[in-house]
Amino acid sequence: MKGEYAWRYNLMASGFILAAFLIIGRLISIQNSEDGKLLSEIGKSYLTQLHTYYPARGQIYDRYGHLLAANRQMYEISLNLYQVQNAETVAFGLSKILSNNPSYQNPGFYNEIYNFANQNLEDAKEFEKTLPFPISQAELDQLIDWARRYASMPVAKKSKDQPSLAGILYRPRPVRYYPEKMLAANILGYVKTDGSGVFGVEQKYNDFLAGEPQIWYVPIDPYQAQDLPDVHGGSDLVLTLDREIQARVEKMLDEALQQNGSESGTIVVMDPKTGEILAMASTPRIDPNEYFDFEDIINGETPFNRAVSQTYEPGSVFKVLTMAAALDAGVVTPDTTYLDTGVIEIGGVYVYNWSNTVWGEQTMTGCMRHSINACLTWVAKQLGPTRFYQYLQRFNIGRLTGIDMAGEDPGILRLPGGVWYESDLGTNSFGQGLTVTPVQMLMAVSALANKGEMVMPHVMRSSVTDGRQYNTLRSVIDTPIQAETAETITEMLAISLEDEASNALVEGYRVAGKTGTAQLVVAGGYHPSLTNASFLGWGPVDDPKFLVYVWFEKPVSSPWGSEVAAPVFSEVFKQLVVLTGLPPDSTRLQLAGR
Amino acid sequence: MEHVHRLTRQAYSQAPWRSQTQWMGFFLLVVVVTALVAFIYLNTTAKAATYGRQIQDMQVNIYYPQTAITVQVDQEITQLEPQGEAETKSIEELHIEIADLEGKLAILISQEVIDAEAAELDMQPNDPGQTMYLVVNGYSGRQEANLAPPPHLERAPASSLPAVYKQSLIDWLKQQIVQTSHMFMEEVSP
Numbered sequence: 001m002k003g004e005y006a007w008r009y010n011l012m013a014s015g016f017i018l019a020a021f022l023i024i025g026r027l028i029s030i031q032n033s034e035d036g037k038l039l040s041e042i043g044k045s046y047l048t049q050l051h052t053y054y055p056a057r058g059q060i061y062d063r064y065g066h067l068l069a070a071n072r073q074m075y076e077i078s079l080n081l082y083q084v085q086n087a088e089t090v091a092f093g094l095s096k097i098l099s100n101n102p103s104y105q106n107p108g109f110y111n112e113i114y115n116f117a118n119q120n121l122e123d124a125k126e127f128e129k130t131l132p133f134p135i136s137q138a139e140l141d142q143l144i145d146w147a148r149r150y151a152s153m154p155v156a157k158k159s160k161d162q163p164s165l166a167g168i169l170y171r172p173r174p175v176r177y178y179p180e181k182m183l184a185a186n187i188l189g190y191v192k193t194d195g196s197g198v199f200g201v202e203q204k205y206n207d208f209l210a211g212e213p214q215i216w217y218v219p220i221d222p223y224q225a226q227d228l229p230d231v232h233g234g235s236d237l238v239l240t241l242d243r244e245i246q247a248r249v250e251k252m253l254d255e256a257l258q259q260n261g262s263e264s265g266t267i268v269v270m271d272p273k274t275g276e277i278l279a280m281a282s283t284p285r286i287d288p289n290e291y292f293d294f295e296d297i298i299n300g301e302t303p304f305n306r307a308v309s310q311t312y313e314p315g316s317v318f319k320v321l322t323m324a325a326a327l328d329a330g331v332v333t334p335d336t337t338y339l340d341t342g343v344i345e346i347g348g349v350y351v352y353n354w355s356n357t358v359w360g361e362q363t364m365t366g367c368m369r370h371s372i373n374a375c376l377t378w379v380a381k382q383l384g385p386t387r388f389y390q391y392l393q394r395f396n397i398g399r400l401t402g403i404d405m406a407g408e409d410p411g412i413l414r415l416p417g418g419v420w421y422e423s424d425l426g427t428n429s430f431g432q433g434l435t436v437t438p439v440q441m442l443m444a445v446s447a448l449a450n451k452g453e454m455v456m457p458h459v460m461r462s463s464v465t466d467g468r469q470y471n472t473l474r475s476v477i478d479t480p481i482q483a484e485t486a487e488t489i490t491e492m493l494a495i496s497l498e499d500e501a502s503n504a505l506v507e508g509y510r511v512a513g514k515t516g517t518a519q520l521v522v523a524g525g526y527h528p529s530l531t532n533a534s535f536l537g538w539g540p541v542d543d544p545k546f547l548v549y550v551w552f553e554k555p556v557s558s559p560w561g562s563e564v565a566a567p568v569f570s571e572v573f574k575q576l577v578v579l580t581g582l583p584p585d586s587t588r589l590q591l592a593g594r
Numbered sequence: 595m596e597h598v599h600r601l602t603r604q605a606y607s608q609a610p611w612r613s614q615t616q617w618m619g620f621f622l623l624v625v626v627v628t629a630l631v632a633f634i635y636l637n638t639t640a641k642a643a644t645y646g647r648q649i650q651d652m653q654v655n656i657y658y659p660q661t662a663i664t665v666q667v668d669q670e671i672t673q674l675e676p677q678g679e680a681e682t683k684s685i686e687e688l689h690i691e692i693a694d695l696e697g698k699l700a701i702l703i704s705q706e707v708i709d710a711e712a713a714e715l716d717m718q719p720n721d722p723g724q725t726m727y728l729v730v731n732g733y734s735g736r737q738e739a740n741l742a743p744p745p746h747l748e749r750a751p752a753s754s755l756p757a758v759y760k761q762s763l764i765d766w767l768k769q770q771i772v773q774t775s776h777m778f779m780e781e782v783s784p
Contacts, residue, residue, distance in 0.1 A: 053686070056693055065739030066705075070697030073690050147663045168663040172690050179700035218653070222646025223639075228653055233689075238739050247705040248719070461738070469742040508722060578720045581735065583727040591729065 047224070048217035055211035056174040058234035060188065060201065062243040063276075063461055069188055069202070069288075071174035074134035079117060081127040084167030087117035089150065093165050094131075097142045102292050103133035103193060117167060133193045134173050143168065176202075178288045184246050186305040187239070187280050187405065187459060190288035198291070199304040201237065201459060203406035208463065209234045236464040240276035245269060248575045249279040252568065257283065260564045261556030262533075266306045267572060268438050272446045272538055272547040274474045275455035277403075278576075282306040308408045311435035312553075315518025316371045316561070317536045318431025318441075322380055323368060324448055324489045325391035328481040331382040334364050334492050344374040347422025351377045354517065368514065369496035373430045380429035385416050388425060394480035395444040396454065402477075403439050403457045411436040431518060432526075438549050441536060443477070448490060449512075449538040449547050451483040494541050504537055504566035506573045508584030513537020513569065515561035520554065530554050535565035539573065540585050546576050 030036050060069035077094070084090055091114035098104040106112075116129050135143075147165040155162060176191035189200025197206035211234035219225065253267050269279040282305050286297045303309035326332045342358035344351050353359070353373050359366070367375035380388050392398070398413025412435045413428075414420045427433035439457050447454035456475040463470050481489075493512035497504055504513055516534040519526035534551040538544045550565040550572065558564050576582070583591070683691075701707070761769070 056689060059693075059696070061739055061741070063738050064736065065741065066703075067696060067700035070700055071690075071693040072697045073694040143663055165663045170661055170663065172687060174690050174693055177697050179697055180704050181706065183705055218650075220650075222643045222650060225646035225649040225653075236741060238741065243705055247709070462741075464742045467742050468745040469740060470745060506722075574722050575719070577722050578725060581727075583725075584722070587727055 047221055048219050051216060051218050053214045053231050054173060054195075055213070055231055055233040057176055057191065057195065057211070058209040058236040058464075060209075060237045060239060062184075062239055062241045062246070064242065065238070066180075066243045068178065068180055068184055068239065068241075068243070069191075070177050070179055072177040073172050074136055074175040075140045075170045076134050076173045077131045078169040078171070079113070079129045079131075080167050080169055081117070081119060081121065081124055081129075082167075083169075084117045085164040086162060086166075087114055089163040090114075090117045090165055090167055093143065093146050094168070097139055097146070098135065101133070101135065101139065104131075134175055140170060143170075176288075180243070181289060182285045182287045183243070183250065184239075184241055184280075185285045185288050186282040186307070187241065187277075188288060189304070189406065190286075190291040190294075192291070199407060200405050201239065204404050205237060205460070209237065211235075232466065237460055238462045238464070238469075239459050240271075240278065240461045241280075241459065242278050242579070244579050245576065246279040246281070248579065249572060250281040250285075252571055252575070253281045253283065256552070256564075256568045259557065260552060262552035262564070263554040264302075264306060265552045266310070266438050266549070267551075267568070268307050268442055268549045269572065269576065270442050270446065270457055270547045270549075272449035272544050273455065275443075275446065275457045276461065277457055277459045278546070280305070280307050280459075303409075304407060305405065306551075307438045308403055308405050309437065311409050311411045311437055312532050312551075313434065313518045313521060314431040314436050314441055314534065315516040315532060316373075316430055317514050317516035317534050318434075318436075319368060319371065319376050319429070320448060320489060320493065320514050320536070321392065321395055321397070321444055322376050322383075322388070322429045323364060323492070324481050324485060325388060325395075326379045326383050327364075327488055328391070328485040329383055329387055332364050332379060334488060336364050337361050338364075338367060338372075338375045338378055340367075340372050340374055342374065344377045344426070346377055346381060346426035347424075349421075349423035349426065351423075351426045365492045365495055368492055369500055371430075371515065376429040377426040380425050385422075385425050388429070389413075389415050391480060392428070394478055395447065396477065397434065397436060397440065397444060401437075401439050401443045401457055404460050408439070409437055411440055431516065438551055442547055442549050444480075445536055445538070446547060447478075447480050448486050449544040450486070452479045452481045452486045454478050454480055490538075490541055493537075497537075502566055503562060504535055504569045506539065506570050506577075508586070509539050509573065509577060509582075510541040510585055511537050511539030511573060512541050513539075513566075515566055517559060517561045529559060531559040531561075533559060533561040533564040535561050535569045537569050537573075540582075540588070542585070542589075545580070545582060546573065548572055548576075 056071050059067060059071065062068055079090065091110050094113050095104075095110040098109070121127075143165065147168075150163040150165060153163060175193075176195075178185070178188065178190075187200050189198055189202035189204075191197050191202050195210060197203040197209065202209065211232055214229055214231045216229055218228070249267050249269060253265050256262075257265050264283045265281075266283075267279070267281045268277065270277050284297050284302065286294055298304055323332075327334070339361050340353070340359040342353050342356055351373055354371065357370075359370050359372050359375075362370065362372060362375060364375075364379075366372075367379075383391070392413060393415075398411055398415075400408050400410045402408075414424055414434070424433050443454060443457050446457075453476045456477050458472060458475070460472055462472060490512045493514055494510055496502075497511065497513060502513075502515075504511065504515070513536055516532070516536070518532045518534075519528075520530040520532060521527075522530075532551065532553055533555050534549070536547075536549045538547040548569055550568045552564055555564045577584075582588070
């Protein structure tokens, strides 16, 4: 019996074994087929999730911790094709709500959104689209409000006709904002919507401030859970600026421009011992929050910050460097005399005094007081071109100062051996035939105010990175003159101001300085009446705290620096002593003697 | 003789049922060991999956997720408020909010606002001639901003590996036995 029916059991077993082999074989063939591989690839795409983290841009403060550049919350908008239900509503809603947003004035914006949202899932190549510019809280609230209204509408017969903003996603994102608006705008620069800094500190320290956006794939598989990368935010900056001084200086500049009718102006205040820029005002100024108006305000070749980017012939303020060089070289002393006849010849060219005045016999102090062009030309001839230009180069004329702001111009200084004529020695001695920027003059003259040590001007006082504050150290670039020379020239200039009862004097404080009135360069020579009027001064003389440069371009009320720029210097200095609590010289010396 | 040998072998060999029992026991032992290994494997992988999920949940709280404007499920609007807001805010969201509030505070104390308030109160900028100076002992004047501590040299920490990583297996077993015996002794003696 057993043997008679054994074949049935064997047949069934064979059948089952065959079926098992067929199933296994089919499994293997499916797995190795093209469709199987495609399915595997599609499955892998769901294993991870793309994540982008934008570290907040570092903030910028003034020296006392007032926030000058901050980050405010805006929203990044994305469209998810899988969730879109009504492409027309989505495109209409976004284009309507963002119609007043200056970043979305592109007339093809509606079509761009509609074309994306209306794609078939089978044909689409990308399933998520992020709008290029973030939107404000108010715009987001409007979108949410519209979504609510659509949700309360009666349900349409066809689901595709139901108005809906489904598919729109949002995520908060920090965006640069300037709470002080136009204050210090020329120094800060601004940040475009793509996060890149333009001009000023924002451009110079862009990589430092920005941090780096991190993109990584987060695994969804819990077995693949891993540590997220450590994202470092941007570093914060503390500037050397004093917000109150900056505001006051900007206000005085604007008022002065209105009074004297100048086309533009610059006022810079620097600590001559450290090179810290306490204030830097320039015109015109923009509101960096509305940087898209840039071309309406700063057009053509107008520099963003004249203090570092505008070169000009400085005129008579440059005489302080010529005289300092001659004193340091020992070719003249304060009491050396010069017989002025109103004109001097150099290299076949005749150099005249301003207003063709003849001053007769003058000491060097007198030459500085009366700003005698012929005298300074004679001084330069005594120095000789080699020593004269060596001193100018040591004063960093014709070179970048290295100030930590974008857009600096080195100016022009022609040297013997290049395109240079002997007459250039004469004109250069009183600040013509060469070009400088205000910060270059400040840096050079800092040596006169700081016992011969020339410091590098800078605007960054410290930075905060990874929870630690790093302070900028004072940087002495060179010592072009000796300390005794610096004291001598300072005393000469102080006496000059006092003797002529200059408009630059400040009651209670002893200051030193020099006016400058440089004819404007035009094609073929110099303009007969248009000038650059300036004043460069420092004080208190015995212990200089401030070095101030005032410069006006094409003043109308008067062309002279002594009448236009010197009074502004005096007013600026008065505000500085009040804002910094610096007592008058007598009080200060009395306190020091206690 | 052969017969004697056969009888002897048969007398001393295992009974068939005993041999079968041994084979079954051996087979069951293999099954039990396999089951034990499978249990440990499943237990470990389940724990790994659980911890992995917990880590991912915590990571979600670091970075703010995208939020949908509106969601429609089965033709019925389930909510009008934006979906997906976590009950607790993510770290990223908090950072952005803090920065936003700092900016708003800066606007409230900006130079423009202060100047306007001063003008409203009919205050005028001071003049050097109107200023009186007083000596205040110990007053060092206005201090510049110190937003963070200065950098300092950090000493490398001494090795802080737990003792369990340095013990041998024998030492660990001894420690466990001693701890267990202490537990029992505490239970016995009130």
